[in-house]
């Protein structure tokens with residue numbers, strides 16, 4: 001089988017590419033990524049020379065490029081991770097979120113209709129459900145919770161999901177969608193909460209916390225997310241949505257304190273900053289469908305995943321220091337263009 005994985009130089013996409021390349025040496029994995037600020041090919045060092053892996057630089061919203069790519073490669077399966085993914089950036093500049101997250105998705109869907117594929121999988125987010133009140137711990141997002149978005153980011157992801165379902169129904173495209181809670185683990189860009197805490201605390205820098213830090217997020221280790229997507233691709237039913245989460249709800253303040261404790265750093269590093277506009281209060285996934293229909297169960301709890309993640313960041317300082325310094329942006333030029341692996 002030939003898999004086209006889009007956004008495979010980002011945090012979750014790269015973890016997924018590495019997982020697939022190693023687990024299925026008989027399959028071919030093409031990683032298509034535009035290498036925006038969030039794309040980092042250094043993340044894929046461990047697989048870049050494997051015979052079943054190939055990187056292609058390109059934009060999912062570039063129709064001519066995408067149709068040419070499908071004509072040439074004829075993928076069997078498309079897994080779309082490519083997205084603008086940072087809520088704060090979406091508040092500053094919503095338009096690029098519409099272009100990549102919505103129009104990029106419809107471009108891929110059109111190519112899938114034209115060239116015929118065995119499966120199109122859309123990697124979505126629990127943020128499409130909006131948020132839950134803090135005083136109702138009994139409530140969880142299920143696959144039938146209505147879409148009720150808050151930010152330009154979540155609105156663009158919900159729009160994409162609606163197009164995916166429409167292409168399934170209207171054109172008979174074999175589609176699936178997964179909606180996952182907040183991920184953490186190796187290779188996460190240091191602007192996101194957990195790597196931000198680790199990288200700043202190690203330098204004894206202040207840790208910004210929005211508002212009072214009471215917002216609750218449901219944390220899932222990226223490895224468990226990758227396993228879940230693999231299961232959906234192989235056993236999931238066409239036209240279905242699957243929620244992925246591991247019942248690891250923590251307030252943002254609890255997350256910060258847990259990481260500071262593990263690093264032996266003082267809580268005095270915490271600095272409260274003005275809250276994000278429209279900040280969602282609580283996300284909490286009900287993963288019953290994944291567990292009962294596909295037999296998925298996360299390997300990590302928050303208490304085992306956090307030490308593993310901290311250890312990874314401590315052992316891979318070069319990786320995130322290159323991001324903080326901006327050096328990672330030269331990796332594509334140095335390792336791919338200069339070495340003649342791809343044409344720019």
Ligand SMILES: NC(=O)c1ccc[n+]([C@@H]2O[C@H](COP(=O)([O-])OP(=O)(O)OC[C@H]3O[C@@H](n4cnc5c(N)ncnc54)[C@H](O)[C@@H]3O)[C@@H](O)[C@H]2O)c1
Nearest residue numbers: 007009010011012034035036038039059060082083085183
């Ligand atoms: N990070 C989370 O906690 C989380 C949780 C649930 C769902 N998701 C979803 O999972 C997916 C991956 O998230 P992530 O955290 O790895 O994101 P990320 O920002 O780390 O990576 C996104 C990748 O997409 C690439 N990209 C951006 N625009 C592109 C375009 N127009 N064409 C081709 N490539 C492009 C970037 O270069 C980058 O490599 C996203 O769709 C996101 O909405 C993320």
